[in-house]
Amino acid sequence: MSLLHIPFLADLATIRRDIHAYPELAFNELRTADLVARELASCGLRAHRGLARTGVIATLSKGSSCRSIGLRADMDALPLEEKNDFSHRSTSDGLMHACGHDGHTTMLLGAARYMAENVAELDFDGTVHFIFQPAEESEGGAAVMIADGLFEQFPMDAVFGLHNWPGIPVGEMAVMPGPVMAGTCAFEIWVHGHGCHAAMPHQGVDTLVVSSQLVLALQTVVARNLHPCESAVVSVTQMHGGEAWNIIPDDAVLRGTIRSFNAATQALVEGAVERLCSGIASAFGAQISVRFDHRYPPTVNSVAESEICRRVARELLGPDKLRVDELPSMGAEDFAYMLLEKPGCYVWLGNGPGSGGCTLHNPHYDFNDEILPLGVSYWVKLVQAVLGARSDDGRG
Template sequence: MPVLNRIADLSDQMKAWRRYLHQHPELSFDCPETAAFIAARLREMGVDEIHEGIAQTGIVAIINGQGDGPTIGLRADFDALPIDEITGAEYASLNAGKMHACGHDGHTAMLLGAAQYLAETRRFTGRVALIFQPAEEDGGGGEVMVKEGVMERFNITQAYAIHNVPNLPFGTFHTNPGAIMASVDTATVKVTGKGGHGATPHETTDPVVAIVAMVQAMQTILSRNMNPIEEAVVSITQIHTGTASNIIPGDGWFCATIRAFKPEVRDLLKKRFIEIVQGHAAAFNVEAEIDYDWGYPPTINHAAETLFAASVAADIVGEGAVNTDSPREMGAEDFSYMLEARPGSYLFLGTGPGAGLHHAAFDFNDEAAPVGASFLARLVERAQPLP
């Protein structure tokens, strides 16, 4: 089964929705205009219930099928990124310093397209819960929606999501039945010593050399503390200190992004990070304050649901365009919280050549919207078929 005919007919409408959202990006939880636009479209479609104000600006909409049955959840994120757009598109961002550089505008358009089809046809039993989520990029909106009880409140039994990926072959689906994206933790370390003149270092307690030693030693976590067959990342991404060439500063700070797939590896990375900072602080006679932010958990697909979702994708694009052995990614995703709460799966949708995610020149490929919307709609019909 290729792209559903009715959804193909909605291609121009999805493009219009997507480009409106692209012009009006909002960040994190503060997405009132985006939420209002989505709710207005859902009302026009005639969905059965619209629940607003979840995780501040999130929405859950319900479409009833024919007869009793479970509730399947479909999620799309809709927040943007703090980036100045350089696409030059006629529908480029109107909000300075904000742009949809990750395709969340496309994800929302795809779910709206699936919603239009499902509200018109209702060829399924039970219900579908359309989850429109803020704050995937910053703030963990997925976690907040789960903590606010969306799974229990709407009796959601399984949950699915897709993410566009530029430079993967157009119209291909990629996933695996296990860990597909990593956890992400962020550590910030402030190091305090005693500043002074660069010509008299013996009269100071230099935080710079302490920071340098700490950063260098961090590389031994992966090379000497971890089993070599495991996968993890410890990347020092910022170092800030000093004001002039002849002044030894009194303090400085650095931060790191830390990623893993297994809880025990994640715990080891935190333990060794803290031990290295504290040990070097003692060795260099400085003080170190560590802010270790335990972030998104790994995104772990459920095996049965992933193989089912892959079979649905094959209905749309053919078996040869579905990869169920996709390499896992060191990026992170807060749909992980929903997969901790309910069985389900997360899939990547290839959108063909283009600027990469989080790039100022990125633009979602509107030709992919009918593919993604057809997958989401068919997922519901296959998961909860009519007798």
Template sequence: MQGVMMNIKNEIKNFHEEMTTWRRDIHAHPETAFEEVRTSAFVAEKLEEFGYMVHQGLAGTGVVGTLSTGNGPTIGLRADMDALHMQETNNHNYKSINDGKMHACGHDGHTTMLLGAAKYLAETKRFSGTIHLIFQPAEENEGGGKRMVEEGLFEKFPVEAVYGLHNWPSLPLGKIAVREGPMMAAYDRFDIIVKGRGAHAAMPNQGVDPIVIASQVIMALQTITSRTLSPLDSGVVTVTQIHSGDTYNVIPEKAHIGGTTRWFKEEVQDQIKSSIERIVKNICQAHNADYELDYMTGYPPTVNHKEQTELAIQTAGKVLGEENLILDPDPTMGAEDFSYMLKEKPGCYLFLGTARTDNDPTLHNPGYDFNDDALPIGASYWAQLVEDQLKD
């Protein structure tokens, strides 16, 4: 944090070392979607120790810690707890001991920053109202946030607003990027099976070659964003898988194409979806092939609400200094299941800069490691947000 003027809360600074120990403990024991048993028990134990009412079991491993003092408003702060299915390549003494699992998205840091704020808020109680600290499972792919909402998160724990954040290793430590409106895109997935007719490779006229047809489909899919969407709208159609054939002298029966799409506006989703259908149907028909298309809806876009974004900006400015706020960041085409909470309740989601160097490993890189210097910064942002908003 050298050279960065910040208003980190002194009480929180005092347990930076303790938070680092928690973070590294969670890092060494990564757990993936809905299996965050150890992590969830760790969180529940800490919250109980700090004096929170603890609820366990929403979305399986979800934890909600509640603390009330005075009669002010109620807000929710959310952190995610899950790791990724990847092999860590770091060699530090707290590297993952769970083979094929890794905290490569920094959710170990998110959980720790919220626990740090939890400890501070319980010790100081400089607020009036109620906080619900929401620790969710399965942010990566599986939609643990969605499941918590479906299982009655906001009926059991009604809030006036809900807040989230993500560490951002391409942003310098101590900066915050946030904007009203879309922060992150929606994501969907698709599977296409082109069904041809197998034949001898030397007698293609006797078959229907799914590889040639799939190739045309893939090339034509590129025209959705370049020729179908308005140049002023954002969208992505990416093919990430193609599988067909096993040997040199056989035309296979089928080809599988899989991929993902990203968008912000529902009308763009409709355009992308119907364009994929039109392209696949007509190219297959032109070549006498059959097809199956499965278009699966994923997370909605993460869209910040105006009033809560303004409040978050004020708090972030106090903690980090206004010169460290980036208020017009481009939204990213990545996706986030905090979007489900923001669809139910007004709130704000922001990016907290955590870079150590100009060239830190990115999120989901096997060499990534959450920057522990960010722990007191994120915890102070959470604590200040509560103190700023929860007043009589």
């Protein structure tokens, strides 16, 4: 490996564990934002605050080039009760950092500090914006930052993101052009029948039988409507109806998600869901309505920026540690909104085996501090690769 010498690694581990101990949900990352701003100020960087309420951005420039890029980390935690017992476990009931955003924030802080303290020796000509984003988990903080003027106030030619990835060994990185994370759409299906006594079902239209048929039928949407080489997932995650043991209820509701990698597939799936709802309603004499709530779009890496990231990963970790053919994830990521506006690349940095509960959104998860220097080194070397005074990537 060709890692940077980072003399303040112990400080970074302390910061990461402090953030972990005090998790905050979307748009409420007040303590975390204060910590980020304070750390940036300590190395001479001014923190701009206010975008998306709790967002923090710092800028570092060198030379005369007008080229600029953004590096983004997310700050928010999850509404999940932590089941770890180490000393830096969550101090807030029902909240924890179970996705590694504490580590992402810390690695970007480390990169900002390293670059600020060594700016004279670093080979880059241009501007780098360090973006600390709130509300990645389900609330679309990236879209809010953009709406609040992120790219107008901080012009940038490209934007880059990073996520720790349990299941990929420490010291390895996955970089893929094209779709890397799925888009997600929530759906809600209301089933209206005719309530009646459970002993006299012939007098009603059984909403729960209708709903059960619909749950099973929805599993055919992907298998029998998409080309076998296309990808999508339809999952029913909630089914609610009825309050008494001896009453067939009037109404029931189903909720779930659709995940896909492009708009055409999403439209095809939605059309199939609507046809099933209409057909089953007709077959049983019920009324069924469906509502789609489009959440995050697919996260799609641009080819040129992905190649730059691959080059950096090869030089940093070694050519045998770069994964170029990982399957995309059906998980969603709001960095997608930034990639709709600017070219860029979102990479996965190995967090370790991913066994024993150390998987994302698991109550036993903890970010692996062993990868802090890898993340810091990657960010710094990426800046030099994209904005290097002798860069040969065609952007100079």
